[in-house]
Amino acid sequence: MSKYNPKRIIDPDFRNCKDVFIHGMIDDPNGGTCCSMPVLYAAVARRLRYPVKLVHANAHLFCRWDGKETRFNIEGTGKGLSFFPDEYYHKWPLPITDDQVQRGEYLASLTPAQELAGFFACRAWCLEDHGRVDEALKAYEVACRLHPEYRGYAAFRNALLRKQNPLLVMDGPLMMRRTPNWLGTPPIPNPLNRLPMQGPNLPQMIPAPNAFGVPHIPHPMNMRHPFNGRRP
Secondary structure: OOOOOHHHOOOOOOOOOOHOHHHOOOOOOOOEOOHHHHHHHHHHHOOOOEEEEEEEOHHHHHHHHOOOEEEEEEEEOOEEOOOHHHHHOOOOOOOHHHHHHHHHOOEOOOHHHHHHHHHHHHHHHHHHOOHHHHHHHHHHHHHHHEEEEEOOHHHHHHHHHHHHHEEEEEEEEEOOOOOHHHOOOOOOHHHHHHOOOOOOOOOOOOOOOOOOOOOOOOOOOOOOOOOOOOOO
């Protein structure tokens, strides 16, 4: 059943994987969110050989008919079906800068690899909210490799690392403060040694973004929803 889960309108929650993947709408009354509903629409459209792509806005996911001669956006997570221009998503649900568009972070039709990155990010959010940190970090790393233009995946990964280890500090590049040897304890290993590098040597720290796919009123305990955007 392709409908928005009404519980998620005012209470975003990534613990229930049915809210972020399409099995929550197939023979299941759970419903989905804009993490999952556009994916289902695109899957059906592609079976019909329609040129439908997935597109990231800031904290949102939607579909686009991206044919050789015709191109228009398809918004199917509101009341009915809407066809908003790109300019609409420059301001909704959160602002997008021209630099982000030019860099390919938002409003570009996603490649198959970039779509897969989004699915791994959804998996990481669900795993993180269940406390399965190691698995979440691995999923974030895959998302970073598949879609390096979208800096949000690295920010989520780094935020989780800092939450697990407060010794990770933000001072220009991500750095590790080691325990002084005079305390008699060995230095703390740097978990970033196994992460893909960005830039010449170290990953660059960037502000933590909002998770795409949940344009709702924020949940007070969930850092991924610091916005108050209305559904279209």
